[in-house]
Amino acid sequence: MKRQQILDAAYTVFSHKGYHRATVDEIIAMADTGKGTVYNYFASKEQLFYTLVKERSAKFETELNRLAGLDEVPLIKIKKVIKVFLEFYVANADLWRVLMHEMRGLGHEESTNFTAAQREKYRERFVHTIGVLETILQAGIEQGAIRPCDVHKAAHGLFSVIVMMVFQGFVDAQADSIEANANNIADIFLYGVVAR
Amino acid sequence: MKRQQILDAAYTVFSHKGYHRATVDEIIAMADTGKGTVYNYFASKEQLFYTLVKERSAKFETELNRLAGLDEVPLIKIKKVIKVFLEFYVANADLWRVLMHEMRGLGHEESTNFTAAQREKYRERFVHTIGVLETILQAGIEQGAIRPCDVHKAAHGLFSVIVMMVFQGFVDAQADSIEANANNIADIFLYGVVAR
Amino acid sequence: MKRQQILDAAYTVFSHKGYHRATVDEIIAMADTGKGTVYNYFASKEQLFYTLVKERSAKFETELNRLAGLDEVPLIKIKKVIKVFLEFYVANADLWRVLMHEMRGLGHEESTNFTAAQREKYRERFVHTIGVLETILQAGIEQGAIRPCDVHKAAHGLFSVIVMMVFQGFVDAQADSIEANANNIADIFLYGVVAR
Amino acid sequence: MKRQQILDAAYTVFSHKGYHRATVDEIIAMADTGKGTVYNYFASKEQLFYTLVKERSAKFETELNRLAGLDEVPLIKIKKVIKVFLEFYVANADLWRVLMHEMRGLGHEESTNFTAAQREKYRERFVHTIGVLETILQAGIEQGAIRPCDVHKAAHGLFSVIVMMVFQGFVDAQADSIEANANNIADIFLYGVVAR
């Protein structure tokens, strides 16, 4: 119970302050618990953050995998997957913004507070997530629905647009807002902006 | 002269360490100067960072404005502007990654180390930069080259893709890499991925 | 039973880590018991340590007293008592090293973690132990076997040599190693190093 | 100046409290300085302690080396060297008590707060110091003044007696107390306690 209180408080504080500026003191104040309690459940501030990310993304990853496995027309599948992404990132925008920053050190060892091992775990999650997009695009190409292109880059591009829409606050948590924006993104991604 | 040494050192350190983990001590060591000297030229660490960003982006903004003012076919203009963006972000990837993180709190007051006033200045730069994209798209729509869409969102989407390509290391500093990637991004943005 | 498990574990942990660095967590892990259980049997970490010392030294003190009471030629008695000391300290070297450190503040109130009352108890044990050596030396002087000297200092000197030999690892637990070293120490203590 | 104030305060606090219980806060309070200042001069609490030991022992080691090099009758030399030892340890008793404790982990890695590298430096000092005693004894044996014995053990024994006398408070800082005790120790070490 205390554990969940701490995770909830940590979510709020990390989301608002970022990793560095979040203090354990503030987390415990919000969780209404003692400082030692945090360290009973989590080995360190870093570990607490990692656990938070892992627990928050578990359902999303399951849903994503389920969707990827469906037998579905590629263009439909793309729309659906965009929607799933939007739903997840809208619900977790603030925390993922923080995570993505701490992950940025994909080349410089020294650029985050995280250990190399920890960062690698995060990276694998991202690689897998974007990998699902790649797989769907690749299937689309093979079925002739998508024209041949660099799926790796295209998947990253699509991913970045989704995330940006959320981070910029263009999408709110309403179901129809998500639906509309998913269609919007899919529309341009699939057909481009050129008039015909 | 000292001033420039400090800015150069600050660029390196901020780029590698991020804002938080960059220390004034490290900057002065690299700049081969005294700690007090930094505070003679810059009111604070934050101010130093801001100055750095401003000076680095000055030429880019000039170039961007020049380009926006040209009388040019919209589709060509879009390609050109993508290239200018790529050139700038490739050259400044590390520092802008840091900047964008510190900017992330576009809603939460407490989310960065920066003062509200400072953040507002940064935000205005971004708004203006993306605004150029919007203007170009809008002109394209009015000329019938681009189909009607939410230019605000579309501009943000395009911007996010450009930045993502750079941050993910898909684009290197070679002129032809930039050219190729610019064409690639433009191609999908303009025509979509659907086979025809 | 739990009580003994705790004492055994405490012995190992205190011996290896010293008083300060030994943690109750480590002790209970090794004792395979719960944290509360420790506090059922021992009022505090300090009390646990004290009990440990008391129980480990009980047999030694009995043996020492028995030996002191024997009717024996002084020089022989000295050799025997040295051997008994060596046997005890070899078997308990690590823990006594720790004890002696925590006792070091024989003048400064603030120098250990122990309460003044607790320290006084330890001190009495040492005083008594060394007192046995003094008594034996004094008897030797009275019988003319030992030349008059400050028995208090001499006893401390002899004690320090014995302890040092053990702490420096010059003596191992083998019976003959103990025998040989006891003879060695006795030889120099009794006859000096000068050639004749 | 601040540096010396800090060292002086550190000496007092370490001496009274031991390494572990000495707090940086207490040191700065006594040194009348800020916390950061300590860390400008010394990388860590451990480094501060090490520096303290090094500076305090420098003169002693020089004097010891000088004495060892003198061309002198062995028995006289032994008396002189005992006196030099007493002088040094009387002046630094409290700090060396602490040092010797932190050094105790000559077998167990985990037993002190000090890093292995740091401990090795301390150990070398001790080895060298006792080595001087060994050299002097060895010379005495070769000149026939001392009877053959294990000089390594004998040197350690002599060392331990000297240290014990000081730590037990048998020797005070008065020149004649030192002189008297040096003679006393030398007398028993050289000629033993047996009556003749």
Added chain:
DNA sequence: CATGAATGAGGATTCATTCAT
């Protein structure tokens, strides 16, 4: 201008002890 010694607020982490079950 240039310097760097001095500062202290702030923050992560440890661990002995308590107490309800």
Added chain:
DNA sequence: AATGAATGAATCCTCATTCAT
């Protein structure tokens, strides 16, 4: 009797900033 979740006081260390020279 046995347990272990909860606690918070205590402590080391960092680093932006100031100011006298």
